[in-house]
Amino acid sequence: MENQNRTPAVDFAYLPAITTRYVDATDDPDRSIQYGGTSVSEHITVTALAFLDESREWVYCEYNLREGGSVYIARGFIPASGLNLQ
Secondary structure, three states, X not given: OOOOOOOOOOOOOOEEEEEOOOEEEEOOOOOOOXXXXXXXXXXXXXXXXXXXXXXXXXXEEEEEEXXXXXXXXXXXXXXXXXXXXX
């Protein structure tokens, strides 16, 4: 755990976006924890809350997650290449 990278602080924005392909949302975009994340289908409306850093490769998003018959509000990092920011 000593070599674990830290995710920098972000400034929040609230931008509408749509997933353009099947993507995996993760809580660990630098992959230091090896968490698989949650799968998000294409054409799902999300709210882009923040970009991870200057490279803008990862976007912290909020979206509805359907599991069984329930719907939950979820947050996670989604690759920017899988989003169409409105």
